[in-house]
Amino acid sequence: MDIPHVRLPDGTLLPAIGQGTWHLGEGRKARRDEVDALIHGLDRGLKVIDTAEMYGNGGSEEVVGEALKQRRDDAFLVTKMLPGNTGHNNIVSACERSLRRLQTDVIDLYLLHWRGAYPLEAVMESFGHLRDEGKIRYFGVSNLDIGDMKELRGTQLGRECVTNQVLYHLASRGIEFSLRPSMARWEMPLMAYSPLAQHMGKSHQSLHRDSVLTDIAAHRNASVEQILLAWVIRPYQGHHTTLAIPKATSIEHIDDNADAMTMVLTDHELALLDEAFPAPKQKVPLDLI
Numbered sequence: 001m002d003i004p005h006v007r008l009p010d011g012t013l014l015p016a017i018g019q020g021t022w023h024l025g026e027g028r029k030a031r032r033d034e035v036d037a038l039i040h041g042l043d044r045g046l047k048v049i050d051t052a053e054m055y056g057n058g059g060s061e062e063v064v065g066e067a068l069k070q071r072r073d074d075a076f077l078v079t080k081m082l083p084g085n086t087g088h089n090n091i092v093s094a095c096e097r098s099l100r101r102l103q104t105d106v107i108d109l110y111l112l113h114w115r116g117a118y119p120l121e122a123v124m125e126s127f128g129h130l131r132d133e134g135k136i137r138y139f140g141v142s143n144l145d146i147g148d149m150k151e152l153r154g155t156q157l158g159r160e161c162v163t164n165q166v167l168y169h170l171a172s173r174g175i176e177f178s179l180r181p182s183m184a185r186w187e188m189p190l191m192a193y194s195p196l197a198q199h200m201g202k203s204h205q206s207l208h209r210d211s212v213l214t215d216i217a218a219h220r221n222a223s224v225e226q227i228l229l230a231w232v233i234r235p236y237q238g239h240h241t242t243l244a245i246p247k248a249t250s251i252e253h254i255d256d257n258a259d260a261m262t263m264v265l266t267d268h269e270l271a272l273l274d275e276a277f278p279a280p281k282q283k284v285p286l287d288l289i
């Protein structure tokens with residue numbers, strides 16, 4: 001079965017499930033195991049690797065760099081700049097530090113991690129400059145709600161952002177009210193972070209034990225995590241517009257996530273999930289971690 005792809009504005013296609021890397025490079029697992037897990041993910045078609053200068057203070061980018069040494073062409077590499085890097089020279093330096101840790105000449109997609117005090121338009125101008133210099137291929141933003149996105153789209157380079165990476169999972173559907181429809185209108189794919197809702201602490205366990213979810217999973221002989229991922233990447237208005245970036249360091253989890261790519265939920269299953277986890281009927285503030 002064909003795997004679903006999300007389309008960037010220039011037609012570049014990316015498999016709808018990638019790999020997150022938060023907490024890698026922090027010594028929670030042996031570094032070699034983290035590197036091997038990312039390589040296994042690439043072998044399984046999880047091409048998009050998402051990291052950030054913030055994760056492990058650069059440690060996550062270093063692990064990703066090690067994994068990509070022999071596999072750079074197989075990956076679509078995403079990293080994020082902290083908003084504390086203000087001023088053009090500091091933004092260029094932050095990008096160059098990331099490039100060094102990632103052991104590469106070019107970052108495929110460079111994101112502003114969240115909005116800071118420095119004007120969005122100025123960040124975009126620096127990102128445009130980095131793209132002109134060949135240090136990044138595409139740029140985008142993260143954690144921007146609809147108001148900030150409209151402001152961004154009011155700038156010339158802001159309209160060239162290829163994505164907004166936001167929190168999105170079955171128990172956090174706030175973006176469906178206005179952000180996601182607007183992004184679809186702008187033909188801007190969405191990157192869904194924390195698609196397995198690991199940030200929810202105790203509520204994470206109750207989500208994963210929810211009987212609607214566990215029944216659908218059991219009926220399909222699938223895991224609850226696979227249902228959560230299949231739900232996040234489900235087509236929207238007839239197209240695949242959402243790319244999920246679950247983080248997994250166990251080989252078993254990576255295989256599970258890769259297999260979820262071809263899982264298509266039925267209308268009946270989607271209706272059951274809608275009933276148990278309703279979409280918002282009014283604007284709610286963007287969920288953040």
Ligand SMILES: NC(=O)c1ccc[n+]([C@@H]2O[C@H](COP(=O)([O-])OP(=O)(O)OC[C@H]3O[C@@H](n4cnc5c(N)ncnc54)[C@H](OP(=O)(O)O)[C@@H]3O)[C@@H](O)[C@H]2O)c1
Pocket residue numbers: 019020021022023050051113142143165166192193194195196197198199223225226245246247248249250252253254256257289
């Ligand atoms: N832009 C932002 O502000 C932002 C914020 C948060 C996250 N992110 C990005 O999004 C990525 C994903 O989010 P996240 O790390 O918060 O959490 P997540 O992907 O929702 O969940 C990760 C957890 O789920 C486990 N897991 C993964 N696949 C599984 C499976 N098939 N079955 C059972 N357990 C599974 C992992 O365990 P193992 O590791 O043991 O396999 C890990 O404990 C991050 O790593 C990061 O790249 C971005």
